[in-house]
Each structure stands twice: as C-alpha cells, then as structure tokens.
Amino acid sequence: MHEQDLVLGIDIGGTNTALGFVERSGSLTQYDVMPTRPADSAGAFVAALHRRTEALRAEIPFPHRLVGIGIGAPNAHPVRGTLEQPVNLDWGATVDLTALVRKYYDLPVELTNDAKAAAAGEMMFGGARGMKHFIVVTLGTGLGCGIVADGRILTGASGFAGELGHMTVDPNGRECRCGKRGCLETYASAGGLVRTVLALLAKRCDPSPLRSLAADAITSQKVFAFAQAGDAVSLCAFDRTARILGMKLADAVACLSPEAVFLAGGLAAAGDLLLAPAQRYMNDYLFRAYRGTVRLLPSALKPGEGGVLGAAALIWNKLAAQHSPEGKEGAA
Amino acid sequence: MHEQDLVLGIDIGGTNTALGFVERSGSLTQYDVMPTRPADSAGAFVAALHRRTEALRAEIPFPHRLVGIGIGAPNAHPVRGTLEQPVNLDWGATVDLTALVRKYYDLPVELTNDAKAAAAGEMMFGGARGMKHFIVVTLGTGLGCGIVADGRILTGASGFAGELGHMTVDPNGRECRCGKRGCLETYASAGGLVRTVLALLAKRCDPSPLRSLAADAITSQKVFAFAQAGDAVSLCAFDRTARILGMKLADAVACLSPEAVFLAGGLAAAGDLLLAPAQRYMNDYLFRAYRGTVRLLPSALKPGEGGVLGAAALIWNKLAAQHSPEGKEGAA
Numbered sequence: 001m002h003e004q005d006l007v008l009g010i011d012i013g014g015t016n017t018a019l020g021f022v023e024r025s026g027s028l029t030q031y032d033v034m035p036t037r038p039a040d041s042a043g044a045f046v047a048a049l050h051r052r053t054e055a056l057r058a059e060i061p062f063p064h065r066l067v068g069i070g071i072g073a074p075n076a077h078p079v080r081g082t083l084e085q086p087v088n089l090d091w092g093a094t095v096d097l098t099a100l101v102r103k104y105y106d107l108p109v110e111l112t113n114d115a116k117a118a119a120a121g122e123m124m125f126g127g128a129r130g131m132k133h134f135i136v137v138t139l140g141t142g143l144g145c146g147i148v149a150d151g152r153i154l155t156g157a158s159g160f161a162g163e164l165g166h167m168t169v170d171p172n173g174r175e176c177r178c179g180k181r182g183c184l185e186t187y188a189s190a191g192g193l194v195r196t197v198l199a200l201l202a203k204r205c206d207p208s209p210l211r212s213l214a215a216d217a218i219t220s221q222k223v224f225a226f227a228q229a230g231d232a233v234s235l236c237a238f239d240r241t242a243r244i245l246g247m248k249l250a251d252a253v254a255c256l257s258p259e260a261v262f263l264a265g266g267l268a269a270a271g272d273l274l275l276a277p278a279q280r281y282m283n284d285y286l287f288r289a290y291r292g293t294v295r296l297l298p299s300a301l302k303p304g305e306g307g308v309l310g311a312a313a314l315i316w317n318k319l320a321a322q323h324s325p326e327g328k329e330g331a332a
Numbered sequence: 333m334h335e336q337d338l339v340l341g342i343d344i345g346g347t348n349t350a351l352g353f354v355e356r357s358g359s360l361t362q363y364d365v366m367p368t369r370p371a372d373s374a375g376a377f378v379a380a381l382h383r384r385t386e387a388l389r390a391e392i393p394f395p396h397r398l399v400g401i402g403i404g405a406p407n408a409h410p411v412r413g414t415l416e417q418p419v420n421l422d423w424g425a426t427v428d429l430t431a432l433v434r435k436y437y438d439l440p441v442e443l444t445n446d447a448k449a450a451a452a453g454e455m456m457f458g459g460a461r462g463m464k465h466f467i468v469v470t471l472g473t474g475l476g477c478g479i480v481a482d483g484r485i486l487t488g489a490s491g492f493a494g495e496l497g498h499m500t501v502d503p504n505g506r507e508c509r510c511g512k513r514g515c516l517e518t519y520a521s522a523g524g525l526v527r528t529v530l531a532l533l534a535k536r537c538d539p540s541p542l543r544s545l546a547a548d549a550i551t552s553q554k555v556f557a558f559a560q561a562g563d564a565v566s567l568c569a570f571d572r573t574a575r576i577l578g579m580k581l582a583d584a585v586a587c588l589s590p591e592a593v594f595l596a597g598g599l600a601a602a603g604d605l606l607l608a609p610a611q612r613y614m615n616d617y618l619f620r621a622y623r624g625t626v627r628l629l630p631s632a633l634k635p636g637e638g639g640v641l642g643a644a645a646l647i648w649n650k651l652a653a654q655h656s657p658e659g660k661e662g663a664a
Contacts, residue, residue: 075621085620133489147587149481149488156481156589157465158622166619167583178620248583251499255479255587257488287498288417288510289407290490 003065007315008053011114011307012036012073014089014141017045018304019053021060022312026125028305030056042083042091046100068108068315069101072117072307074144077159081111110314114138114307115162116153118264118299119146121310124317126262127300133258136299137164137249138307139267139274142177143185143192147256165189167248188245190220190267196237197223208233224270238273245274246281253294254287264299264306271298335397339647340385343446343639344368344405346421346473349377350636351385353392354644358457360637362388374415374423378432400440400647401433404449404639406476409491413443442646446470446639447494448485450596450631451478453642456649458594459632465590468631469496469581470639471599471606475517475524479588497521499580520577522552522599528569529555540565556602570605577606578613578628585626586619596631596638603630 006021006029013036020031034052037045057066075086081098083091098109112120119136122128128136132151138144143165147154154161165185166178173182174195186192197210197218208231210218227234249261261282263275279296286294299306338353338361345368352363366384369377389398407418413430415423430441444452451468454460460468464483470476475497479486486493497517498510505514506527518524529542529550540563542550559566581593593614595607611628618626631638 131489133493149486150484152482154481154588157463157591158589158625160619160621161465161587161589163586163589163619163621167586168579168617171579171617180617180619183619247500247503251580251583252587254495254499255493255584256486257490257493257495259489285500285503285512287492287495287512287515289492289495293490 003063005067006060006064007067007312008069009308009310009312010049010069010071011117011311012071013114013307014074017049018308019049019056020305020308021057021064021066022309022316024316026309028309030060031305031308032056033304036089042095042097042100045091046097046104049101050104066105066107067319068110069105070117070311070314071097071101071109071111072114072311072314073097073111074114074142075160076111076113078112078116078153078155079159081109108315108318110311110318112153112314113144113146113160113162115144116146116155117310117314118144118306119148119153119310120313120317121301121306122262122264122299123148124313125301125309126306127297128260128262131259133256134260134262135162135164135249135252135256135258136262136264137245138265139189139263140265141189141191143189144265145252147258149256164248164252167251169244169248184244184248188241188248193220193223193237193241193267194218196240197233200233200236200240204233204236206232210234220267220270224273227270227273235273238270239277242274242277243281246278246283247285249278249282249296250285250287253282253290257290258294260295260297262297262299264301264303266303268298269303335395337399338392338396339399339644340401341640341642341644342381342401342403342405343449343643344403345446345639346406349381350640351381351388352637352640353389353396353398354641354648356648358641360641362392363637363640364388365636368421374427374429374432377423378429378436381433382436398437398439399651400442401437402449402643402646403429403433403441403443404446404643404646405429405443406446406474407492408443408445410444410448410485410487411491413441440647440650442643442650444485444646445476445478445492445494447476448478448487449642449646450476450633450638451480451485451642452645452649453633453638454594454596454631455480456645457633457641458638459629460592460594463591465588466592466594467496467581467584467588467590468594468596469577470597471521471595472597473521473523475521476597477584479590481588496580496584499583501576501580516576516580520573520580525552525555525569525573525599526550528572529565532565532568532572536565536568538564542566552599552602556605559602559605567605570602571609574606574609575613578610578615579617581610581614581628582617582619585614585622589622590626592627592629594629594631596633596635598635600630601635
C-alpha cells in the first residue's frame with residue numbers, strides 16, 4: 001500500500017506553537033495549536049511537543065511516512081540550529097533545539113527563524129511563487145521578518161538578517177524587551193497595538209469601552225472588535241500602527257527594493273483596518289523610484305497555517321535539492 | 333611591443349566627474365577630475381567628457397589598448413543603461429547615457445549607480461575583498477549606497493535597491509530634492525552637514541566663525557576645518573550628523589546583517605570627526621544580535637579614486653565572466 005511522505009512542520013511563537021503534517025504539494029493534515037508556555041524549560045516544551053505530535057500522528061487517516069521535521073522559532077540561527085537569546089521566551093541564552101528534537105526523532109531536522117520559515121512557505125506554497133525579491137512580515141507577539149533577495153532567503157553575515165522588528169522608530173521611545181528603546185515591534189505588533197491604545201487612553205478624553213478594561217486584559221483581538229464596532233480610540237490605534245509600520249517598511253524597501261511585502265501573523269488578520277492604511281502610508285514615504293510599484297499584500301497562506309507550511313518547506317526544499325542533479329540553492 | 337589593456341572608469345557625481353584608466357590589477361593611470369556642470373545637457377557633458385578622455389589618453393606613457401568603459405552615475409539603472417530622474421543633475425527625466433557614450437567609443441559600456449560602482453570597487457580592489465555581505469555608503473553631494481548580499485550587488489526588483497539616502501529620519505523634517513521630507517541624505521551628506529550648521533546657528537547663540545559666512549558660502553570642507561580648529565558649532569554639527577547616520581545605518585544592518593559598512597566620498601574624508609562617533613552611535617542602536625560585530629570602516633580606496641576604480645571593476649568583472657568556463661555571477 002502506498003505511503004504518503006509527510007513533513008512535520010512546527011511554528012513556535014511567543015504565545016502559541018502550531019504544528020501539522022505537510023505533503024509536498026502543500027496540503028496540510030492534522031493541524032493543531034498548543035501553548036508555548038515560555039515559563040517552562042525548553043526540554044519540558046519539547047517533551048510536550050512530542051506527546052502532542054504522536055497523538056496527532058495517530059489520527060492521520062492514511063498510511064504515511066514521516067521524512068523530516070521543519071521548525072520555525074524566534075531567534076533561531078539557520079546554520080547553527082540553535083535558539084539564541086530568544087527575547088519572547090524564557091529558555092536561557094542558547095537552546096540547542098535541534099538536538100532536543102532529535103532525542104525523539106531520528107530524522108532530518110531543519111530549524112530557522114519563524115519569520116524566515118514564513119518567507120520560505122510564501123515562496124513555495126503562497127503568494128510569492130515566482131517572485132525573486134520580497135519581504136514577509138509576521139505581526140504576532142513581536143514583529144518578525146523574512147527577506148528573499150535574488151530568490152534566496154537572506155541570512156546576512158550573522159545569520160540574523162531581517163530583524164526589522166528592531167529598527168528604531170524613536171530613540172527615546174518605548175522600552176523593548178531586547179533592551180533598546182523605540183523598536184518597531186513595540187509599536188507594530190499585537191503587543192504594540194495594545195501599548196498604543198494605552199497611550200491614546202492617556203492622551204484623549206473621549207469615552208471608549210477600552211476604559212473599563214485593565215491594561216492586562218486588553219488584547220489586539222478586543223481592539224479589533226471595538227474598532228469594527230466604531231470605537232474611535234481603537235480606530236486611531238490601528239491608524240497609528242499602520243502609519244509607523246508603513247514608514248518603516250518604506251525604509252526597508254529603500255534597502256531592498258522588493259516586488260511585494262506580505263503581512264502574516266495574528267495582527268495581519270485585522271485586514272483592511274491595517275493593510276489598506278499601511279499601504280497608503282508606505283507609499284507616502286517611498287522614494288519615487290519605488291512609489292506605486294511595491295504591493296503590500298496579505299499572506300496567501302491561512303492565518304496560523306503559514307508558519308507550519310513554511311517550516312515544512314525548509315525540509316521539502318532540502319529534499320528537492322538532494323534529488324536535483326545540480327543541487328539547488330533556495331530556502332535553506 | 334606589449335600593449336597594456338586598460339578600462340576607462342568614469343565616476344559622475346552631482347558636482348564633479350572623475351575619470352581614469354584602470355589595469356586589471358587595480359592600478360590607476362592618468363586620473364583626472366572635471367566639473368559635471370549639471371546645468372548643461374547630457375549631450376554637452378558627454379562631448380566634454382570625450383575631449384577630456386582623449387587629452388588624458390594622449391598622456392598615457394606606455395602602449396595600451398582600451399577594452400571597455402565603466403560608468404558610475406546617480407540614478408543609473410544597472411539593466412537598462414539609463415539615468416532615470418537623477419535628483420542632483422538637470423538632464424531630463426531619462427538619459428540614455430550608454431548610447432551617448434557609444435557615439436564616441438565602439439566598446440563595451442557598463443553603467444550602474446555610482447554607489448553600486450563604489451561597492452564593486454571595494455569588493456574587487458578595496459577593503460571588502462573576501463566579504464560576502466557588506467554595505468558601501470558614499471557621502472558626497474547626496475548619500476549613495478551599494479549593497480552586497482551573498483557576494484552579489486543587490487539590485488532588487490526595480491534595479492534601485494540601496495537608496496538608503498531616502499530612508500526617512502523625520503517625516504516632518506527637511507525638504508529633500510526627491511520631493512519627500514526628512515530623508516537621510518538631507519542630514520548625512522556634505523549638504524546635510526551644512527544644513528545642520530545653519531540649524532545650529534539658529535538654535536545656539538555662542539560665537540562661531542561660521543556666523544560671518546553666507547549660507548551659500550558654507551561648505552563641508554570649511555566646517556571640517558573649523559571643527560579641527562575647535563569651533564563648537566562645527567563639532568556639534570559633525571556629532572549630530574554622526575548620530576543620525578549611525579541610527580539609520582543600524583536600521584539598514586537590521587535588514588541586511590552585513591560584516592562591515594564602508595564610508596566613501598567627500599565627507600568620509602572627515603575621518604574620526606565622523607567615523608568614530610558614527611560607529612559608537614550605530615552600535616548603540618544595533619539589535620543585540622549584531623552589536624559589536626559590524627565594523628564601520630573607511631573605504632580602502634583613495635578618496636575620489638574609489639568611484640573610478642569601481643566603475644572600471646564593472647568591466648573587468650564582465651570580462652572575467654566571459655573568460656571563465658562557467659561564467660561568473662558578481663558585480664554586474
């Protein structure tokens with residue numbers, strides 16, 4: 001009986017971890033989400049991940065063979081296979097995640113930054129198919145970014161190219177968990193949106209349903225719901241987020257000159273509350289050689305699933321390279 | 333008798349054009365500088381350039397053969413061979429400079445952005461030999477930039493990657509000739525330094541020799557000389573320039589993660605009045621994954637000559653590719 005080759009894709013975020021099994025075509029089976037629980041150790045997390053994986057695998061309704069594991073995670077080093085000083089996790093300075101996973105699975109494991117994995121997914125299965133120059137920005141707990149230049153994921157000299165979340169918006173601005181001030185992700189991310197709400201509640205005096213919530217209880221989802229219901233503070237928070245995001249994306253475009261910028265991750269689900277104004281602001285700040293030519297697009301991959309597909313794309317891309325007579329450079 | 337193969341390298345700047353003849357080794361013969369005179373037409377400029385070239389060529393003291401012409405110029409498109417909307421020249425919207433030059437010379441002509449040419453020169457003959465990821469910033473009339481990623485000059489989707497001079501420092505800031513406001517080159521360039529002096533003369537009330545000069549008569553060279561003599565306004569202007577340059581270079585590093593950033597062009601000759609504080613400020617604004625690992629270096633090519641060597645490198649690189657059995661991707 002024919003066994004379907006599957007890759008396990010794992011997308012580790014600051015809050016949640018998504019996983020699922022991905023065919024070469026990009027078809028996704030048994031997708032699930034579990035809490036990342038950053039307070040735990042990395043070892044405890046991988047043990048829980050293994051249990052969840054095996055439970056899911058038992059539910060796959062067809063004969064299959066697991067051929068590799070792709071992982072996207074914050075601050076992952078694409079060459080060393082480690083997590084290095086992950087800002088939004090509390091697992092220590094350097095975590096050899098590849099070794100921890102290989103305790104359970106004697107399979108090829110590819111690890112890269114979660115946003116670089118999202119870029120690999122967009123290139124292999126999503127809206128960037130055929131593009132040579134594009135940027136994927138993931139708006140979740142923080143702001144991640146994967147850059148493709150000349151058809152290849154840009155790693156840079158350090159392995160950490162694409163830390164757009166730590167471009168400086170305001171050198172005297174908000175404290176960032178990285179230790180700097182005024183980083184883009186303190187404004188343009190789910191957490192940044194909530195901080196902007198708090199700043200607006202301080203500055204303005206019009207009524208808002210947000211005033212009855214504790215700071216800890218305000219989430220980007222609630223701000224989105226209030227904005228859709230017409231709350232002026234929530235609408236203003238989205239507009240400010242879009243302006244800062246658009247301005248800094250224009251700076252990134254001035255470096256990289258991509259065809260398109262894709263928005264992925266939780267906050268990108270806010271759709272035209274964020275995307276349309278961010279496109280307009282980005283265009284305002286673009287140098288005229290680029291103006292009107294760079295599209296800001298939603299990721300073509302489903303929210304949540306994109307990271308899993310991208311993580312799996314790392315393995316599928318590697319397997320394709322091994323079976324190609326000349327080898328293949330790509331989303332490694 | 334043996335004829336030495338030479339490439340004519342031409343570096344067109346907003347104020348001056350430098351030219352010279354370059355051997356494969358990087359040895360430069362008969363270097364000269366002429367005014368670009370941006371008020372003239374492009375045709376009149378190329379006619380003058382031809383006269384100057386032939387006069388220089390007559391002085392070459394050994395038998396030689398001209399094998400190609402490399403040109404670096406503002407807003408040059410590396411694929412189309414045209415100048416497109418050059419901000420600091422008044423030669424019309426699109427200038428087919430390659431065709432104008434080929435009226436006089438039936439030789440291979442390669443045209444690219446002046447700063448991309450500087451990057452090609454740094455990679456072939458300068459301080460970036462052996463580096464795969466670096467940035468060259470030219471500080472002249474404006475701020476130009478050439479980016480090398482994975483060993484190749486980055487063109488981006490538009491051909492105009494690397495317009496760091498038009499990253500936004502302050503959306504409500506200084507008017508830029510590009511039509512935007514607050515572009516980096518309105519602060520960090522020879523002209524930007526002079527504008528910072530004017531702003532400081534407005535803000536401060538201490539005496540300065542700069543107060544006896546008309547705005548039109550203040551040049552970056554004079555500010556440099558006054559700074560060396562201890563003038564507080566001039567010293568402050570260099571420090572502010574270094575801070576803004578360092579902050580925006582940190583943003584570019586967050587995109588690209590280079591090994592080093594090279595400063596070239598007239599203002600880079602200010603040396604430690606600019607370089608040392610810019611390195612310190614850049615480091616302050618760097619994300620911790622890069623901090624302390626990215627060197628800010630002066631171009632290893634002589635001031636003025638770097639652009640000519642880089643322009644010539646375009647042709648030498650192309651000739652090397654033609655003679656290599658596999659072809660060669662590189663500084664094209």
